[in-house]
Amino acid sequence: MHVSAVIVGAGPGGLAMSHHLTGIGVDHVVLERDQVASSWRRERWDSLRLLTPNWMTRLPGYGYHGGDPNGFMTATETVEFLDRYRHTFDPPVRTGVTVRSVVRTADGFEVRADEGCWRCDAVVVATGASSRPRVPALATDLPRDVDQLTALAYRRPTQLTGDGRVLVVGASASGVQIADELRRAGREVTLAVGEHVRLPRSYRGCDIYWWLDRIGQLDERFDEVDDIGRARRHASVQLVGNDDRRDLDLNALQDAGVQVVGRFMALRGTTAQCSGSLANMVKNADLKQARLLRRIDEFVDEKGLSDQVGPVTDASPTRLGRPTTELDLRGFSTVIWATGYQPDLGWLPADAIDRRGRVIHDGGVAAVPGLYLLGQPFLRRRRSNLIAGMGVDAQDLGDHLRSHLDQRSRERLVR
């Protein structure tokens, strides 16, 4: 079979790209291993909600129009949203097709799946940023009687067997949410904290994402920031999307009784050695949060909005006692690795990947001509990994893809 473009993955990114390619008349197919939005169906814990408010949940040609614009969608509601989106334009999705490899040919690409083979001029990788958990190597040396789980496999507190303490490793959105949920379910919880990003749920009476959107922070481009490599590796924000709009920073967790320690660095026998750098990590996060809030204040002053929003407040510094640097794991029954995710890209052509397993690309345009990447952290803008970022990225990259196809046609004519 020949099509101009193959989109791999029918999540928000793949559907947004399909919508745009449909609009600009590029024939394509969307290959999906399971059903539309499969990772949203199968790879999220029960209580998970989007970090962004409903009004932001918007894809090209379709947005949230329910009665709770300031609420946060559950994973199930996100699936329903994507299903409804799909029915608005009927994209050419082939479900149950697992792509095994993409091979470069003299004339473009061959996308190989068990269910068929597609020849094409362009491939869009929209399989998501969180296909596989990142787990540090020392996990293999943990005591055998300690259960291990990744954030990707975590579903609910009752899933955990044993009644000892739980060590949650990682203090990004996943880690703080899981630690909080387990603590509320009555478990004794220790959270190992490395570099993290602290944010309040609301500031001056408005949701933090409303501010990030308004001040233009989410639209900062990949070619404008100082060190895009570092920006892409940032941990996700310490936030939860809840109706009570509470903060979920280290102060809130410690108030709830969660023990906070430094980054889990090494194992010596049954002792986990935690970094003594926690005070600096916390200070850095406090400083960065303060800088962002000041930026919001400046925006308010500039636009003369101060009568319409709440007063300036200073976040209280993160409290730290004298955190221990050693944990005796014999008191723990479960370790949950919330140490990040990575995309699964081993099926791409070898020359598309660098030695660290990442696609070589410039804002989603891969070094291999005709190959595109979508839905990765800070791919083209700070919003790139949000559902609210898929539309604008799909438009940019879809237009680039279209010009690539035009150039291929011209080359074929000359030959």
Added chain:
Amino acid sequence: MTQTESPIIDNGVNIDALRGARQALTDAPEAAQFQWRATCEWVRGTHSRSTITDFSGLGAQHAHRQAFSIDADHPEVFASEDHGATPPEIVLAALASCMTAGIATVATNRGVQLRSVTATVEADMDLQGILGIDGDVRNGFSAINVTYQIDADASRADLEAIVAQSQKRSAVFDIVTNPTTVHVGLA
């Protein structure tokens, strides 16, 4: 002395060379593999003298401009002759030196002119550890406190950020705060 229109932030740091090195080592990670070396010779009692002459990196061997030596000993209250700082004090000096170098570099990179930077380091130790009196007490420091006094053209928030960043990029801060596997054997 001539007046320049805008002050040149230098701080004695060659920031362009550092930026160039970062780019070069990003492109050639094998050149980033360094080895640091020291030899240490026992003098007498608790007195020893370490000598530092050479290291490798950037794919070559390098010699310091001259050999440096550091004497270490224990003080008279430990019935020693106090020919040098104690090894833990040398660690504190190394920590402060490393972060202070970082502060100069980060400040220059951020366009901040420094006038003075002073670190005061205090570290608590319970001697019951090294004397083997209480097995629950560790040999090393129970905590280290570093306080910086900085006179510079920058706000307090900017200086806090510079100090925080210098910890993030400090070798000795990492060496002190995180475990390292150490092998010790006979030649």
